[in-house]
Amino acid sequence: xxxxxxxxxxxxxxxxxxxxxxxxxxxxxxxxxxxxxxxxxxxxxxxxxxxxxxxxxxxxxxxxxxxxxxxxxxxxxxxxxxxxxxxxxxxxxxxxxxxxxxxxxxxxxxxxxxxxxxxxxxxxxxxxxxx
Amino acid sequence: xxxxxxxxxxxxxxxxxxxxxxxxxxxxxxxxxxxxxxxxxxxxxxxxxxxxxxxxxxxxxxxxxxxxxxxxxxxxxxxxxxxxxxxxxxxxxxxxxxxxxxxxxxxxxxxxxxxxxxxxxxxxxxxxxxx
DNA sequence: CTGCTACTTGAAGTGCGGTTCAAGTCAAGG
DNA sequence: CCTTGACTTGAACCGCACTTCAAGTAGCAG
Numbered sequence: 073x074x075x076x077x078x079x080x081x082x083x084x085x086x087x088x089x090x091x092x093x094x095x096x097x098x099x100x101x102x103x104x105x106x107x108x109x110x111x112x113x114x115x116x117x118x119x120x121x122x123x124x125x126x127x128x129x130x131x132x133x134x135x136x137x138x139x140x141x142x143x144x145x146x147x148x149x150x151x152x153x154x155x156x157x158x159x160x161x162x163x164x165x166x167x168x169x170x171x172x173x174x175x176x177x178x179x180x181x182x183x184x185x186x187x188x189x190x191x192x193x194x195x196x197x198x199x200x201x202x203x
Numbered sequence: 204x205x206x207x208x209x210x211x212x213x214x215x216x217x218x219x220x221x222x223x224x225x226x227x228x229x230x231x232x233x234x235x236x237x238x239x240x241x242x243x244x245x246x247x248x249x250x251x252x253x254x255x256x257x258x259x260x261x262x263x264x265x266x267x268x269x270x271x272x273x274x275x276x277x278x279x280x281x282x283x284x285x286x287x288x289x290x291x292x293x294x295x296x297x298x299x300x301x302x303x304x305x306x307x308x309x310x311x312x313x314x315x316x317x318x319x320x321x322x323x324x325x326x327x328x329x330x331x332x333x334x
Numbered sequence: 335c336t337g338c339t340a341c342t343t344g345a346a347g348t349g350c351g352g353t354t355c356a357a358g359t360c361a362a363g364g
Numbered sequence: 365c366c367t368t369g370a371c372t373t374g375a376a377c378c379g380c381a382c383t384t385c386a387a388g389t390a391g392c393a394g
Contacts, residue, residue, distance in 0.1 A: 081340070091341080092383055100381095110390040111342045118320075121329075125320060128332045132304045136381070146317070153312055160308040163301055170298045173263045177291040181284055186277070189249075189256060198252075201259045212370065222371080223353055231351095241360045242372045267351070 077106055077114035087123040094123075101140050102126055132163060172201045208237055208245035218254040225254075232271045233257055263294060303332045 084091045094113070097103050103122055105113035122143070129139045145152035176197030185191030215222045225244070228234050234253060236244035253274070260270045276283035307328030316322030 079341085090383075093381085095342090096382060109341095112340075112390085113342090121326060122320060125329050128304065128307075128329050130381090132301060132332075135379095143320075148317070156308055156312045160305055160312060163305045163308060167298055167301045167305060170263060170294055170301065173259065174291055174294045174298060176259075177287055177294060181287045181291060186279070189253060189274075195252060198256050198259050201263075210371085221353075224351085226372090227352060240371095243360085243370075244372090261351090266349095 077109070077116060078119070079109055080105075080113040080115065083115050083119060083123070086120055087127070089123060089127070097123075097126065097136070100136050102136060102143060133166070134159070169201055172197065176201055207248065208240070209248060209250070210240055211236075211244040211246065214246050214250060214254070217251055218258070220254060220258070228254075228257065228267070231267050233267060233274060264297070265290070300332055303328065307332055 078086075080091050080094055083089075084094060087094075089097075094103065098105065098113075103115070103119055103126075106116045107114045126136075126139055126143075129142070130136065134142075142152065142155070176194065179193055179197060180188060180191075183191050183194060185194065188194060209217075211222050211225055214220075215225060218225075220228075225234065229236065229244075234246070234250055234257075237247045238245045257267075257270055257274075260273070261267065265273075273283065273286070307325065310324055310328060311319060311322075314322050314325060316325065319325055
């Protein structure tokens with residue numbers, strides 16, 4: 073076997089993902105094993121980078137189906153660019169929303185209103201977050 | 204019946220939540236009806252504010268169980284303050300992460316690397332996001 | 335050879351956040 | 365009175381992202 077390939081167990085350790093998750097991702101078409109070491113899946117080293125990207129995108133709120141689509145798309149794909157641009161706007165909006173929420177939480181931590189939900193400043197903040 | 208109370212259908216319309224979701228929230232202890240109009244749940248107007256808060260927190264990534272806990276806690280509750288402070292840090296971190304992801308997406312939109320995942324700048328960006 | 339470990343498979347199970355369904359009930363309108 | 369429509373209930377179902385399980389297998393040590 074090509075010893076540049078990495079066993080699933082090792083990929084799991086290095087990526088921090090469970091082996092079951094890797095197999096799950098394979099079924100979803102997100103990654104693929106290059107070969108087998110006996111029964112064991114063997115992956116190319118680049119797979120680790122791919123997994124980092126997947127984890128990153130997943131953490132950002134992409135569904136696995138979306139990620140799979142992104143990974144399949146060609147860079148020349150205009151649709152892909154548009155979708156990425158759309159996602160960029162979405163993420164920007166989310167950043168703004170979370171920033172407002174953070175401010176709201178910051179206030180809440182030191183506010184003494186009882187109940188907290190009645191605090192005018194807090195109510196204002198909540199309205200801003202959901203706006 | 205107290206005509207300051209609002210029927211579930213009206214609350215659903217005004218909050219933008221499905222009536223089924225409102226009942227679900229009630230089972231989870233997030234809200235409660237003040238009375239009934241026949242069979243119909245009737246809510247106090249403040250419930251709308253409470254729902255805005257719930258929606259806001261849920262959108263921010265709190266689980267419903269967490270939100271329920273927050274809502275039950277007293278403002279004098281030191282644990283609550285600590286938890287909110289912790290959540291504030293969590294949200295701050297998430298804002299930072301999403302900001303990096305946004306930058307990474309911004310680059311990706313205009314980058315011509317094929318495959319995109321091989322672009323050094325993009326790889327850098329992904330590493331920054333997951334760091 | 336035996337025993338062990340780390341994997342293999344498909345299928346079922348989990349937790350979250352709900353929605354949908356069937357059967358029933360209430361209040362109002364005609 | 366009967367119909368209509370918006371609600372009621374518990375239970376079942378949904379999609380997502382996995383995990384867990386049972387039964388089996390490859391490779392290696394002794």
